Amino acid sequence: GESVGLHLPTLSVQEGDNSIINCAYSNSASDYFIWYKQESGKGPQFIIDIRSNMDKRQGQRVTVLLNKTVKHLSLQIAATQPGDSAVYFCAEGDPNGDYKLSFGAGTTVTVRA
Amino acid sequence: DAGVTQSPTHLIKTRGQQVTLRCSPKSGHDTVSWYQQALGQGPQFIFQYYEEEERQRGNFPDRFSGHQFPNYSSELNVNALLLGDSALYLCASSFGQGPDQPQHFGDGTRLSIL
Numbered sequence: 001g002e003s004v005g006l007h008l009p010t011l012s013v014q015e016g017d018n019s020i021i022n023c024a025y026s027n028s029a030s031d032y033f034i035w036y037k038q039e040s041g042k043g044p045q046f047i048i049d050i051r052s053n054m055d056k057r058q059g060q061r062v063t064v065l066l067n068k069t070v071k072h073l074s075l076q077i078a079a080t081q082p083g084d085s086a087v088y089f090c091a092e093g094d095p096n097g098d099y100k101l102s103f104g105a106g107t108t109v110t111v112r113a
Numbered sequence: 114d115a116g117v118t119q120s121p122t123h124l125i126k127t128r129g130q131q132v133t134l135r136c137s138p139k140s141g142h143d144t145v146s147w148y149q150q151a152l153g154q155g156p157q158f159i160f161q162y163y164e165e166e167e168r169q170r171g172n173f174p175d176r177f178s179g180h181q182f183p184n185y186s187s188e189l190n191v192n193a194l195l196l197g198d199s200a201l202y203l204c205a206s207s208f209g210q211g212p213d214q215p216q217h218f219g220d221g222t223r224l225s226i227l
Contacts (some may be wrong), residue, residue, distance in 0.1 A: 097201075
């Protein structure tokens with residue numbers, strides 16, 4: 001299950017299963033969070049974002065959950081597909097820094113056929 | 114609608130040289146940010162340009178400088194290159210600087226220092 005504050009650098013998922021990627025952020029002043037997907041040889045690709053006045057936001061096959069109390073957010077991918085294999089980064093934007101982004105270490109997701 | 118484009122895609126330099134990287138933002142975007150991504154790590158913020166001015170700067174030395182042109186395109190310059198400057202340099206563009214305006218990234222310039 002999901003462990004608050006635990007960041008796993010790698011995640012192996014069976015095709016068709018749901019994926020959960022965790023991220024702990026550091027700046028309690030941050031009020032904007034983004035998830036990016038980066039494939040080999042490419043730049044980060046925007047997936048979904050969320051403001052701190054929300055706990056949950058859904059997109060196409062993805063859901064982001066934000067827990068401000070423990071400074072943790074997660075990305076859930078439904079029905080994981082081989083094309084979802086990539087490195088996933090969470091990033092936080094600090095309103096005191098004109099929302100420049102600070103990135104986490106990244107989680108490498110590998111989808112097993 | 115073209116996304117963020119960067120040039121060149123790859124570059125090899127030697128220590129002590131200078132390099133200029135270029136970025137064209139996504140159509141409609143006016144803010145450009147530069148990031149350095151070392152192998153196996155997340156991108157690190159270098160600086161951000163808005164209205165042709167540097168608005169925010171990360172923890173990078175003065176050897177790193179930039180410029181934004183009236184058409185919103187941008188350049189990143191690095192002087193006196195060090196081996197540790199080898200990395201993927203990413204440009205990201207957005208409209209304005211606030212939230213709800215996600216930054217969109219180009220595919221980067223891979224810089225190798227020999």
